[in-house]
Amino acid sequence: MNVLILGGSGYLGAAVAQACAASGAQVRVLSRSGRAIAGEAVRGDIRMPRLGLPARELARVREETTHVVLCFGSVSWTSGPGEALETHSSGMRSVLTFLRGLPALRQAVHVSSLLALGRAQGRVTNRELYTGQRFRNWYEYGKYCAERHVRDTQQDLPIGIVRFGPVLGPDPRGGRPDTEHGLPKVFPHLLAGYPVHLASRGDFPCWVTDVTSAADLVWKALSAPIGRGTWTWFDPARPTLGEVFTEVCRPWGVVPKIVEAKPLGRFTRFIGERVGTPRELADYAEPWFDLDPGVLDDIPGPWPVPEADYLAATGRALLGRAEREIGV
Ligand SMILES: NC(=O)c1ccc[n+]([C@@H]2O[C@H](COP(=O)([O-])OP(=O)(O)OC[C@H]3O[C@@H](n4cnc5c(N)ncnc54)[C@H](OP(=O)(O)O)[C@@H]3O)[C@@H](O)[C@H]2O)c1
Incomplete structure (x- = not known):
């Protein structure tokens, strides 16, 4: 492979x-920076025709590639329409055109996000994508477009979809955990002792998982293979948002200040923002949508196993970073 x-x-x-x-595949990693911690690193840009690869490199990639994983960024919940759509919509179209020209392609896997479902109405399974939903931000809409383009091309490409909620756990590349985007952006705010306002004090599922089991699931989708199916993966223990915050803060000896907020939509958001809740959280301060937990049953066993204690490990990795920064 x-x-x-x-x-x-x-x-x-x-x-x-x-x-x-680790499973014995030949690995080639493409990004604009051309870095890799495993496999051969290649510099390219998915927004460009033929991934922006020079002719010789392109010929090698075309000849050798049998499997492809689509997991390119950006992941910012506050990115504008330009950044989000250039990558996830027009960039995705360009990638799918490239995949059509791979003679040995056996399986591709698109890494989608549960956020592509936006403010979905009604119970959602692996079947639904458009439910008449509205989107909280351009990232959600970008990921919706990406999955839409992938679904539209499944007739002529062997491509499956895996959906994740927020992925947590220490960064496999080492170094400082990224708290610039998404849910992790809230962690420094919580660890500094500031309050967050959540409906039902965060007693609702947030569909997190850890980075190791997410990666194992992608490998499973390539090797099982997933075919043209859609799988959704989250930690089967289904920690609530309040539990996630509590566990991440535990290694710091901090009890997160979670304040009850009534689920009044825009009002909750307005109050949250006025009292300093990070913008990343203000839109997610109440249940996101109704996901059928039975979606896990579409994944053939054995399932990947999340790392024990990955939430606290996330907090510990941040603690290590803080200690390094203040020179302890
Ligand atoms: N992290 C999560 O919680 C989560 C949850 C669900 C789904 N996902 C999806 O998983 C994917 C990866 O997320 P992540 O957290 O790993 O993000 P990340 O750390 O920001 O990684 C994004 C990757 O995409 C590359 N990239 C960005 N623009 C590119 C371009 N134009 N051409 C080539 N490579 C490009 C980046 O490298 P360069 O910048 O060097 O190009 C980097 O390798 C995203 O599609 C995201 O929507 C993530």
Whole structure:
């Protein structure tokens, strides 16, 4: 198996590269920076025709690639329409055109996000994508477009979809955990002792998982293979948002200040923002949508096993970083 990982220098992509290499696959990792912690690193840009690869490199990639993972960024919940759509919509179209020209392609896997479902109405399973939903931000809409393009091409490409909620756990690349985007952006705020306002004090599922089991699931989708199916993966223990915050803060000896907020939609958001809740959280301060937990049953066993204590390990990795920064 010769796996090309688009976005394989990133947080999730690096873990996928490690999982594929550990299982004996030949791995090639493409990104603009051209970095890799496992496999051969290639510099390219998914927004460009033929991934922006020079002719010789392109010929090798075309000839050798049998499997492809699509896990390129950006992951910012606050990115604008330009950044989000250039990558996840027009970039995705360009990637799918490239995949059509791979003669030995056996299986591709698109890494989607549960956030592509936006403010979905009604119970959601692996079947639904458009439910008449509205989107909280351009990232959600970008990931919706990406999955839409992938679904539209499944007739002529062997491509499956894996959906994740927020992926947590120490960064497989080492170094400082990224708290610039998404849910982790809230962690420094909580660890500093500031309050967050959540409906039902965060007693609702947030569909997190850890980066290791997410990467194992992508490997499973390549090797099982998933075919043209859709799988959704989250920690089967289903920690609530309040539990996630509590566990991440535990190694710091901090009890997160979670304040009850009434689920009043825009009002909750307005109050949250006025009292300093990070913008990343303000839109997610109440249950996100109704996901059928039975979606896990579409994944053939055995399932990957999340790392024990990955939530606290996330907090410990942040603690290590803080200690290094203040020179302890
Ligand atoms: N992290 C999560 O919680 C989560 C949850 C669900 C789904 N996902 C999806 O998983 C994917 C990866 O997420 P992540 O957290 O690993 O993000 P990340 O750490 O920001 O990694 C993004 C990767 O994409 C590459 N990339 C970005 N723009 C590119 C371009 N134009 N051409 C080539 N490579 C490009 C980046 O490398 P360069 O910048 O060097 O190009 C990097 O390797 C995203 O599609 C995200 O939507 C993530």
